[in-house]
Amino acid sequence: MQLPEYELTYLKGVGPQRARLLAEELNITTRQQLLYYFPYKYIDRSRIYKIDELTADMPYIQVIGSVVSFQEAGQGRSKRLTATFSDGTGTLELVWFKGTKFITERYKLGEKYLVFGKPAVYGQQLTIAHPEMDLATDQNLRRLIQGQQAFYLTSEKMKNAGLTTYMMHKVMFTLFSTLTTRLPETLPNYLIERLHLMSLDESLRQVHFPTSAALLQNARYRLKLEELLYLQLHIVRYTHNRNKHLKGFAFERIGDMFNTFYKTCLPFELTGAQKRVLKEIRNNVAGEVQMNRLVQGDVGSGKTLVALMSMLMAIDNGFQACMMAPTEILASQHFENLRRMLAPLPVKVALLTGSTKKKERDVLHAGLRDGSVHILVGTHALIEDEVQFKNLGLAVIDEQHRFGVAQRSKLWHKNVLPPHILVMTATPIPRTLAMTLYGDLDVSVIDELPPGRKPIQTLHRYDNRLAQLYEFMHGQLAEGRQIYVVYPLIEESEKSDYKNLIEGFDHMKKVFPEVEVGMVHGKMKPAEKDAEMQRFVTGQTRLLVSTTVIEVGVDVPNASMMVIQNAERFGLSQLHQLRGRVGRGADQSYCVLLTPFNLSQDGRKRIDIMTSTNDGFEISEADLKLRGPGDIEGLQQSGMPMDLHIADITRDGQLVEYTRRLAIEILEKDPQLESPENSLLRRELTQKYAHKINWGVIS
Numbered sequence: 001m002q003l004p005e006y007e008l009t010y011l012k013g014v015g016p017q018r019a020r021l022l023a024e025e026l027n028i029t030t031r032q033q034l035l036y037y038f039p040y041k042y043i044d045r046s047r048i049y050k051i052d053e054l055t056a057d058m059p060y061i062q063v064i065g066s067v068v069s070f071q072e073a074g075q076g077r078s079k080r081l082t083a084t085f086s087d088g089t090g091t092l093e094l095v096w097f098k099g100t101k102f103i104t105e106r107y108k109l110g111e112k113y114l115v116f117g118k119p120a121v122y123g124q125q126l127t128i129a130h131p132e133m134d135l136a137t138d139q140n141l142r143r144l145i146q147g148q149q150a151f152y153l154t155s156e157k158m159k160n161a162g163l164t165t166y167m168m169h170k171v172m173f174t175l176f177s178t179l180t181t182r183l184p185e186t187l188p189n190y191l192i193e194r195l196h197l198m199s200l201d202e203s204l205r206q207v208h209f210p211t212s213a214a215l216l217q218n219a220r221y222r223l224k225l226e227e228l229l230y231l232q233l234h235i236v237r238y239t240h241n242r243n244k245h246l247k248g249f250a251f252e253r254i255g256d257m258f259n260t261f262y263k264t265c266l267p268f269e270l271t272g273a274q275k276r277v278l279k280e281i282r283n284n285v286a287g288e289v290q291m292n293r294l295v296q297g298d299v300g301s302g303k304t305l306v307a308l309m310s311m312l313m314a315i316d317n318g319f320q321a322c323m324m325a326p327t328e329i330l331a332s333q334h335f336e337n338l339r340r341m342l343a344p345l346p347v348k349v350a351l352l353t354g355s356t357k358k359k360e361r362d363v364l365h366a367g368l369r370d371g372s373v374h375i376l377v378g379t380h381a382l383i384e385d386e387v388q389f390k391n392l393g394l395a396v397i398d399e400q401h402r403f404g405v406a407q408r409s410k411l412w413h414k415n416v417l418p419p420h421i422l423v424m425t426a427t428p429i430p431r432t433l434a435m436t437l438y439g440d441l442d443v444s445v446i447d448e449l450p451p452g453r454k455p456i457q458t459l460h461r462y463d464n465r466l467a468q469l470y471e472f473m474h475g476q477l478a479e480g481r482q483i484y485v486v487y488p489l490i491e492e493s494e495k496s497d498y499k500n501l502i503e504g505f506d507h508m509k510k511v512f513p514e515v516e517v518g519m520v521h522g523k524m525k526p527a528e529k530d531a532e533m534q535r536f537v538t539g540q541t542r543l544l545v546s547t548t549v550i551e552v553g554v555d556v557p558n559a560s561m562m563v564i565q566n567a568e569r570f571g572l573s574q575l576h577q578l579r580g581r582v583g584r585g586a587d588q589s590y591c592v593l594l595t596p597f598n599l600s601q602d603g604r605k606r607i608d609i610m611t612s613t614n615d616g617f618e619i620s621e622a623d624l625k626l627r628g629p630g631d632i633e634g635l636q637q638s639g640m641p642m643d644l645h646i647a648d649i650t651r652d653g654q655l656v657e658y659t660r661r662l663a664i665e666i667l668e669k670d671p672q673l674e675s676p677e678n679s680l681l682r683r684e685l686t687q688k689y690a691h692k693i694n695w696g697v698i699s
């Protein structure tokens, strides 16, 4: 679609200063971009009220009348200007706390105005503070009383310069009145007809100036569908091209290591889901295309084992493997686990972290280069350039959301062909969403927990009644169990949080003298933290006071209880991750959420969700609903260029799914979009996505 791209400066009501603000604050420099700056909400303005109908609990309303008089009132900070406004049925007070000089100059006594705002009551008086006020001319009424009025997000800076939502609305109106022709269509006719879509021209007009709720809904649907369709076309085509071009190592055989491990070392039967995912991985690495696969599995679903067995596939085919974890604690735990489980096999496992000594490091580097080290476990220290492998065939990344795409891509350079990549994450997001967020990854899901686990019991308790809880904890400790006590440590309130943590530690030592109490937090030196953690893993300390540093991955099956202090301050997925640290053994496990008596509505909802389900998928869906768009972990790092103005992949899940199928269908018939009927798709797709950074290609 091509519009004349005048500078917005020349659009009536904008001018140089506001044009600059639009560019700086919203990245909008052209009329075309302005058209796509969509409202974030709508308020019904179809009705004009009478003043005697108004009550303070009404949302935004509008009345027509005139100013009877202006009065100044108050002193200093409470200084204000009020106007008595009448429409014949009653009077209303309008109030301004700033810009008062401008108001008295601008609005004339006796003229008819349309006043729009939210009514409130002060004393006995019905008032509207800072109302929108327009002369009740025919033209203004036509513009303003159309139905749903759009509201636009504007920054503080914009508001200060007069670019309020109200002004944006006016600017939009001017913009549309300068358009002399219909906006050219951006979807092919056959789709418009088949899917019964509104035209682009009408959709854009409706979305800014809706004439009815139903038409607005159709308009939004069309615009969302279009955005998501182009995104999915991009992803599907990209994945297809990647698979065609990205050569990888073929792991042709399943060999001795894998078989011996499976038959003799495995302490338990694999779950059905683990088997299925292993098969998916096996099929993927057997071909000559590089694997880029995301394994999603709730906490405790046994991802580590899947990773381990995949690494054995690499070793059986003469390759090395590495496994990268986000923290030192986790890396050393993986290292210990792998070493223990692989002890009967001639597989050499090594550990590399930031605190590995220079001398050890040199030995390790040599071992990696000559191939005598088969598996390297580590933190991101292992992506550094000096770490060179003889023949790296598979790289596993645990807990993906802690790593950026750029880091992932660095692994690709560790061999002549890029090694297969297996990314593991416990963030349980719906599959379609995962396929979109991590559009360059194939997705496998471990949707089954190992058998015999008793579901964790989650309880909510108020933190002013602790005696009973402590008694219960004494009992658990007496049975030989271990307990986590988690405190929030949040950057903004770090000082007082830190104080609480230390006080909590001292308190726990007093209350539980029968056991050794340990403490870990992010401020400790890695070596110290590791040592402390190790003491808990071996059971030397039985109660561990900690911050969320234990959130990710740590596995101590004997720890059967977790107490979370100020649970209302944690996000849902964080609580779920934390809780996943218990319930890993055969014993009944407990998670106690402590909160103060006074809880915000959101806080209470989170606690309710946590006590009612253990299902990570359910929790993440609830989380998406509570937190709203654009806030999901990993979104920023997902690496998929996503230029969405109106669709929200977290909320428009069904449409994401639908457009995915549509994109696949279109590209199956016409992979390069060469047919005349698809020429529009091809052109728009190129325009939208050609300039986007494409990590897969540059890495």
Ligand code: ADP
Residues within 6 Å of the ligand: 268, 269, 270, 271, 274, 297, 298, 299, 300, 301, 302, 303, 304, 305, 426, 450, 451, 553, 555, 557, 584
């Ligand atoms: P996560 O998916 O959270 O990384 P882990 O890989 O740490 O989970 O596994 C959690 C626990 O479950 C570990 O103690 C592991 O040994 C155990 N486990 C894994 N697979 C099975 C299985 N098939 N049967 C029984 N226990 C299993």
Ligand code: MG
Residues within 6 Å of the ligand: 303, 304, 398, 553
């Ligand atoms: Mg794990």
